[in-house]
Amino acid sequence: MAENYWHSVILEKDFCKGCTTCLKHCPTQAIRIQNGKAKILKEHCIDCGECIRVCPYHAKKAVTDGFNILDNYKYKVALVPPSFCAQFSRTENIDLMLTALKYIGFDDVFEVARGAQRVSEETRKFVKEDEMPKPMISSACPAVVRLIAIRFPNLISNIVPFRSPMEISAVQARRDAVKKTGLRPEEIGIIFLSPCAAKATQIRNEVDSIEKCVDGVLSLKDTYLKMAQTINKINDSDIERLSISGSEGIMWALPGGEASASDTVRHISVDGIDNVIRIFEDIEDGKLDDIEYVEALSCIGGCVGGPLAAENCFVAESRLKRVCEGVKNTGAGIDNDVDVFWDKKIDYKPVMNLDDDVLVAMQKLMKIEEIYEDLPKIDCGSCGSPSCRALAEDIVRGYANETDCIFKLRERISDLVDKMTDLDKNHKMNSEE
């Protein structure tokens, strides 16, 4: 049954040239080129945003809300992830960056690093309770959670059942704002400044969850642009003391930050979605049973490497480390009665299935093998499928034809030419007789 799942990542058709760059880079093979334009296969897409990063024509985009979403609320709180501060060259002054948000339309700010610190505290308790299959896998990166749902059903039970730092921070932020302003909860807008498309997707798809957390999303890039115009106009005396989070939470924006705060000896910190897939394959095969905790981040460089970040991830990493030098390990957290455990259940979405009937699926698989054997196996992508194997699958699924392969087409044309030459020869011979 088709699932009603919204995706942040979209194609802007007019910009797409039908080149095969995104096709070749998509980690879940969710892209095809059809009629000269890229097409995203929704069920396969995990909104990791790799295509946004690699598209030379900027035809891939993440849909976020735009600043006019602020008009819907009486009191607007910017939910600021730790990756935010690493975007600016004047990083050392976090308070300046946070104050600047108040000049571009927000009434208050809330640092997600506080939620991260709380999740770390809970994780430390949780790993000791030892009830879950090992290794435990962090639930913080939504692209990774979606990847597990479509491709690693056996690892669903390994996911730590915690809400993300963003979600619990949003709950706390709304609570604080209600207390401060006396407004009703729905009059308060909690807006996340996102480094990635996957968070935008997660937020939009959870509108129906019991305790609505985040009301909207702005990309770090868009926010950066607006702030760049204001930041120099702020006088030193106007800078408010807004940063109250600790370095443990801030370090979540970099690979290893979360894992080292888990208090486990044998942990893995893996970043980059292709690397994550390799590690998950190994976990599934039982090769990593001795590992306690896995922090898996879709983007190379962690959250500062997000496709919607404005700054290069290596520069951002260096800055963030500098920020942490001037901050205490532990800062303000989240109230104890904000529940960290999530209420959602992750279901397996079997997108790889060839057919619901095993026998039919087996026949299709044999057909795929047969077609694949005959293809050139150079994975050029010119047919519009990411590999020869994928083309064979697409043919059997009815989405493609064998002559979409330019080598097959050439063969076919050459056959036809031979046949026509023969025909012509016969015709001439006949007429000479």
Next chain:
Amino acid sequence: MIELHFDVDGNDFTLAGECSSKVKKMLTQIGIAPAVIRKTAIAMYEGEINMVIHANGGKIDVMVEPEKITVILKDTGPGIKDIKKAMEEGFSTATNQVRELGFGAGMGLPNMEKYSDEMEIDTVLGEGTTVKMVFYCN
């Protein structure tokens, strides 16, 4: 029935696991239950590793039917001297060199037995070993 055949290269550790990966992908496409796929993949991977470290490679045949998956691992290695001993957890005849690489923990055969629904070992000293494992889909 789908029949698959793989040759396992005995000279390269890093390739071990390739066959089980391919099988895993195919079983997923057919729609075999994830838990069955996991069992098959783990047991098959252990078998592949065994072939590489003890028998310089070998051949694997996989037969997939809607109700069961049969995996036959065949090598022409030294054979198993004492099957009972080999089935004990932690027992291994692997060399120190192999252990340094993180293998040879003595969990190969025990894990294969644990994850398969049926297992038969046919071994002749100096001639080789054939292991047949069956996994039921329901």
